[in-house]
Amino acid sequence: MNDDLAALAARIDHTNELLQRMLAEVAKTPSTHAIFVDAGYLYAAAGRLVAGTEDRRAFDVDAEGLIEALIDRARTIFADSRLLRVYWYDGARRRIHTAEQQSIAELPDVKVRLGNLNANNQQKGVDSLIRTDLESLARHRAISDAALLGGDEDLVSAVEAAQGYGARVHLWGIEAPEGRNQAEPLLWEVDSQRTLDLDFFKPYVTRRTAAAYEGAGSRPTREDVRFVGARIAAKWLAARGRESLVELLPGHPYLPGSVDQDLLVEAEGLLQYSLRGQSDLRRALRDGFWEHLQAQY
Numbered sequence: 170m171n172d173d174l175a176a177l178a179a180r181i182d183h184t185n186e187l188l189q190r191m192l193a194e195v196a197k198t199p200s201t202h203a204i205f206v207d208a209g210y211l212y213a214a215a216g217r218l219v220a221g222t223e224d225r226r227a228f229d230v231d232a233e234g235l236i237e238a239l240i241d242r243a244r245t246i247f248a249d250s251r252l253l254r255v256y257w258y259d260g261a262r263r264r265i266h267t268a269e270q271q272s273i274a275e276l277p278d279v280k281v282r283l284g285n286l287n288a289n290n291q292q293k294g295v296d297s298l299i300r301t302d303l304e305s306l307a308r309h310r311a312i313s314d315a316a317l318l319g320g321d322e323d324l325v326s327a328v329e330a331a332q333g334y335g336a337r338v339h340l341w342g343i344e345a346p347e348g349r350n351q352a353e354p355l356l357w358e359v360d361s362q363r364t365l366d367l368d369f370f371k372p373y374v375t376r377r378t379a380a381a382y383e384g385a386g387s388r389p390t391r392e393d394v395r396f397v398g399a400r401i402a403a404k405w406l407a408a409r410g411r412e413s414l415v416e417l418l419p420g421h422p423y424l425p426g427s428v429d430q431d432l433l434v435e436a437e438g439l440l441q442y443s444l445r446g447q448s449d450l451r452r453a454l455r456d457g458f459w460e461h462l463q464a465q466y
Contacts, residue, residue, distance in 0.1 A: 205256045296321060
């Protein structure tokens with residue numbers, strides 16, 4: 170009898186040891202988050218907030234800068250988590266990328282997923298794409314948290330599917346000048362809610378004018394813009410010092426929102442040309458900035 174009790178106690182000890190090891194491994198595994206952007210909602214709500222219209226033809230969106238700002242915001246909210254990627258959902262006729270969508274798809278850590286556009290320029294199939302991705306990532310434990318920028322009631326099923334597999338879904342909305350631009354049933358289902366305000370979008374959404382759309386002068390080359398980026402980096406380093414450089418480097422290739430906005434404003438002043446909506450030139454600007462800083466490290 171004593172031998173049986175001793176054997177049982179040994180098995181219990183062994184089981185406890187295995188559980189402790191498993192918990193220790195889970196504790197060491199970093200949390201992972203992803204950002205899901207319904208571009209139709211983003212363009213309509215941000216356009217209404219900043220430019221006073223939902224017509225995409227009436228304003229420009231610096232999608233690259235905006236995506237980096239969203240990544241930066243998520244980094245502050247999910248401080249102990251790593252980014253899996255940004256999922257960007259938009260519509261296109263016959264699901265063929267536009268030039269803008271192609272430039273977004275080429276950004277690091279961004280996955281563009283396309284639904285259809287009908288004859289009235291309405292997105293079709295985007296909500297089902299969001300649900301498929303959210304559910305799949307949650308089911309395979311690829312993410313622990315999902316930041317969802319959208320407002321359609323049809324997204325409720327996507328939220329419920331992800332939550333059913335243990336993921337937390339955090340709804341991000343865009344400030345509405347009047348009333349709400351997100352469905353109440355969606356607000357009820359999510360784990361948390363945040364609203365991005367006018368100041369967040371102002372640097373990235375501009376109403377189209379001749380000066381803003383075409384630039385004040387001839388379009389600079391990528392090398393011209395890259396050189397300006399390096400020039401601004403040298404000035405930044407001289408003002409901030411090596412300690413600030415060490416803090417900035419781990420975020421490569423992303424810049425904090427405040428640094429990125431200062432870089433854009435100063436570059437436009439030096440070039441006498443608007444870089445809003447010019448994703449290739451914005452990328453060249455950041456490349457020049459980073460290349461100079463990395464060379465000094």
